[in-house]
Amino acid sequence: MKKIYHLSTCSTCQRIIRELELEQKGFEFQDIKTNKITPQQLEEIAAKSGGFESLFSRRAMKYKSMGLAEKNLSENDIKELILSEYTFLKRPVIQVDEEQFVGNSKKTIEAAAKCLGLTI
Secondary structure, three states: OEEEEEOOOOHHHHHHHHHOOOOOOOOEEEEOOOOOOOHHHHHHHHHHHOOOHHHEOOOOHHHHHOOHHHOOOOHHHHHHHHHHOHHHEOOOEEEEOOEEEEOOOHHHHHHHHHHOOOOO
16 A cells, blocks of 8 residues: 655645655555544554654644643543644655655655655
């Protein structure tokens, strides 16, 4: 399975999609703003990535505005936050068969490119 969870309005996600040529590689695209991630999908992603904490974006504007930095969040709290607000999911999440790449760090994108047989 080749799938990407992304935001169509995110310029970083769009750049990564172009760099990795995902449209030409038969990926299924899920815009998490218009087609929300389901609890089952989130569970599957978390299981491959080591838990909900690894999927949680502390860069989201709502993280600060909701005062979450001062709170001690459990895995279940994080799961519920991601399900209730798409901005809390690190993006993009790229799935290539059994491999999964979460976030937009240079190292992560290079690993995804290598998995896809690309050099960027």
